[in-house]
Amino acid sequence: PIPATLDQPGPTATAAPAQTPTSTDTTPSANPWQNYDPWAPTALPVSPLQQNGAAVASKDQRRKRAKKVLFVGALVLALVSGGVGGAVGAYLERNGGMGGIELPQAGAEPVGRAPDSVAGIAARALPSVVTLHVSGREAQGTGTGFVLDDRGHILTNNHVVEPAGDDGEISVTFHSGDTAKATVVGRDSGYDLAVVKVSGVSGLQPLPLGNSDNVQVGDPVVAIGAPFDLEGTVTSGIISAKERPITAGGESGDGSDVSYVDALQTDAPINPGNSGGPLLDARARVVGINSAIRSADTGSDLEGAQAGSIGLGFAIPVNQAKRVAEELINTGHATHPVIGVTLDMDYAGDGARVGTKGSDGGSAVTGGGPGDKAGIKPGDVITEVDGQRVHSGEELIVKTRAHRPGDRLKLTLKRGGEEVTISLTLGSSSGG
Numbered sequence: 001p002i003p004a005t006l007d008q009p010g011p012t013a014t015a016a017p018a019q020t021p022t023s024t025d026t027t028p029s030a031n032p033w034q035n036y037d038p039w040a041p042t043a044l045p046v047s048p049l050q051q052n053g054a055a056v057a058s059k060d061q062r063r064k065r066a067k068k069v070l071f072v073g074a075l076v077l078a079l080v081s082g083g084v085g086g087a088v089g090a091y092l093e094r095n096g097g098m099g100g101i102e103l104p105q106a107g108a109e110p111v112g113r114a115p116d117s118v119a120g121i122a123a124r125a126l127p128s129v130v131t132l133h134v135s136g137r138e139a140q141g142t143g144t145g146f147v148l149d150d151r152g153h154i155l156t157n158n159h160v161v162e163p164a165g166d167d168g169e170i171s172v173t174f175h176s177g178d179t180a181k182a183t184v185v186g187r188d189s190g191y192d193l194a195v196v197k198v199s200g201v202s203g204l205q206p207l208p209l210g211n212s213d214n215v216q217v218g219d220p221v222v223a224i225g226a227p228f229d230l231e232g233t234v235t236s237g238i239i240s241a242k243e244r245p246i247t248a249g250g251e252s253g254d255g256s257d258v259s260y261v262d263a264l265q266t267d268a269p270i271n272p273g274n275s276g277g278p279l280l281d282a283r284a285r286v287v288g289i290n291s292a293i294r295s296a297d298t299g300s301d302l303e304g305a306q307a308g309s310i311g312l313g314f315a316i317p318v319n320q321a322k323r324v325a326e327e328l329i330n331t332g333h334a335t336h337p338v339i340g341v342t343l344d345m346d347y348a349g350d351g352a353r354v355g356t357k358g359s360d361g362g363s364a365v366t367g368g369g370p371g372d373k374a375g376i377k378p379g380d381v382i383t384e385v386d387g388q389r390v391h392s393g394e395e396l397i398v399k400t401r402a403h404r405p406g407d408r409l410k411l412t413l414k415r416g417g418e419e420v421t422i423s424l425t426l427g428s429s430s431g432g
Contacts, residue, residue, distance in 0.1 A: 014246065116282045121222045122234045124284040126175045128207035129224045129277060130154060131231040132182070132196070134161055136168030144225040144277030145172070146207045146286065148325060152198040155325050156276030157291050158187045158259075160193045172198050175232060186328030190336055190401070192248070192259035192291055193321055195328045207278060210285030212264065212317035215239055220282055221266055223290055223313070225274030237268030237311075238421035243388075245398040246292055246314050260394065262402040263314035264288045270313035279315040288315025320402060337405045337426035339374055340369025342391040351381040351414070352396035374424040378413060400426065 024185040036231045112121035128147045128331040132154075134140060134254040143160030147153075154172065161184055164170050170182040187194035227233050244262040266279060270290050279288035294312035327334045342364040352373075355364035356378045364378045365371050376382075382390060386409055403409065405428030412421050 001237065029294050084394060085305060098242045108414045115284075118222055118234065118236045121280055121282070121284045122224065125207060125222070125224055125278065126232055126234075126278055128205045129175060129232070131226040131229075132156060132160055132276070133171045133173070134164045134168065136163045136165045139163035142226055142229045142273050143275045144290070146274065146276075146278045147204050148171075148195070148329075149206050150204050152201055152204060153185065153325075153329055154182065154196050154198065155289065155321065156194055156196065157289065158189050161187060161196060162189075170196055172196070173231060175200075175382055185345045186332040186334070188324060188328065188334040190258070190260060191316070191320065191324045191334060192261065193289070193316065193324045193328070193334070195325055208285045209284070209318055209322055210281050210287045212287050212319045215242065215264060215287050215317075217241060221268055221287065222269040222280045222284075223266070223270055223274060224275060224280070225270070225277030227269075227271035227273040229273055233274075235269040237266050237313075237380055238420070239264055240267050241265040241400075244314060245395045247394045247398070248292055259291075260398045260401045261291065261314065261316050262316055262320070262398045266313045266315060267311040269309040269311070271309050271392045274313075286318050289321050296321070315400075323404060333430055334407055335409065335428045335430060337400055337403050338370065338429045339376070339396075339400060339424065340366040342369040343396065345393045347381075347393065349381065350391055351383040352390055352393040353381045354378055370424050370427045374422045376413070376422070376424075378410075379415070380420075381414045382411055383414060383419075384410075386410050387412075 019105075028116045079394065113123065115121075115124070124226045125146075130145050130147065132143045132145055134143065141160065141163050144156040145156035145160070148155050148239055161170060168363070170184070171179055172182045173179050178201075180201050182196040182198045185195040185197050217239050220236065221239055222234060222236045224232070224234050242264055244263045244265045246259075246263045248259050248261075264287065266288075270277070270293050274290045277290045278286040281287045281292055290313060290349045292314040293309055295308070296310050342358045344353045344355040344364075354376060358364050358366070365376055382396055384390065385396065388399065390399060400409075403426055405426050407426050409424050409426060410421065411424055412419060414420070
């Protein structure tokens with residue numbers, strides 16, 4: 001048998017019972033397992049063996065082994081914990097947690113907005129904007145209007161109330177949801193404006209009027225209306241252009257109901273049902289009355305088709321609308337500024353040509369009228385109004401309608417190859 005050492009385990013064996021030496025016994029034990037080396041001259045005492053045959057470690061070795069066991073145990077625990085944590089995390093990610101789902105959300109905020117923001121403008125203007133439902137014998141429709149004063153006067157487009165005729169009905173719905181019947185005070189197809197009135201309604205909030213002469217291209221604007229009967233709809237944009245000559249209407253065939261508008265152009269979305277609604281500046285003041293859109297398939301039209309907005313909307317400047325509204329309220333009709341000539345609307349050249357004959361077969365220049373007094377002759381071609389070019393008879397009418405009767409204009413015209421400049425005071429005629 002090979003003797004066991006301290007650092008090499010021996011074979012498993014059952015140890016013989018140890019002999020208890022007496023105080024007088026000095027003879028070494030005859031058991032060869034008690035010698036470290038049987039060939040050594042002097043026998044050395046050896047440590048007792050463990051029952052399983054492994055050598056018994058010293059105190060320092062036991063400490064080191066305990067530390068090693070603790071380190072390995074901690075490492076194993078960390079690995080197991082990491083694996084379990086990863087598995088749990090993956091499960092929670094896939095299944096959304098152990099309990100019910102609660103998503104993060106912002107808390108309550110103040111409801112007020114800056115006065116010049118779209119929300120601030122809308123909050124001030126909406127109580128003054130109304131939706132009109134019009135019905136007649138042959139047609140019905142929806143439009144928009146806004147309160148002019150506390151007497152119940154409401155401004156809208158003529159083509160909004162026109163379906164009512166003489167015996168139709170006009171119902172006005174306020175922002176509060178209250179409704180009232182309205183009657184027509186006056187309307188004018190040439191300006192496409194009308195005033196209706198409600199009675200017995202208290203708490204009306206008039207919408208303040210701005211000044212359309214102060215508007216600049218690029219100014220922010222807000223439009224409010226009832227597109228496709230969606231009342232209280234708010235859209236925003238900018239002023240895209242000014243003094244756009246817009247004509248529309250004329251369904252009767254004689255041209256008497258054609259509307260001529262020297263319009264503000266905006267990219268604020270305007271759709272059927274917006275007609276008659278306000279176009280507001282950054283201080284919630286009316287600068288225009290939304291009246292026309294150019295649709296992709298219908299061209300320029302005042303609510304004539306159901307096509308949607310493509311960003312080309314047109315509004316009647318409020319300065320013109322204010323004058324017409326005042327006349328409609330005070331007299332029931334509006335006056336039109338006139339030059340006193342009959343234009344050749346079939347002329348295809350550049351400018352507006354004065355005809356050779358009037359509609360009654362007489363002279364195209366009304367005797368004693370503004371044009372006659374200023375020296376206009378039949379066949380003259382008017383090319384400028386106050387320094388602004390005009391390219392057609394429609395544009396001349398639009399530029400003229402943008403003024404009041406009694407205003408003075410400077411006209412540039414061509415006669416016999418020569419350019420002539422004249423000064424003219426506008427006359428007046430009753431509108432329709």
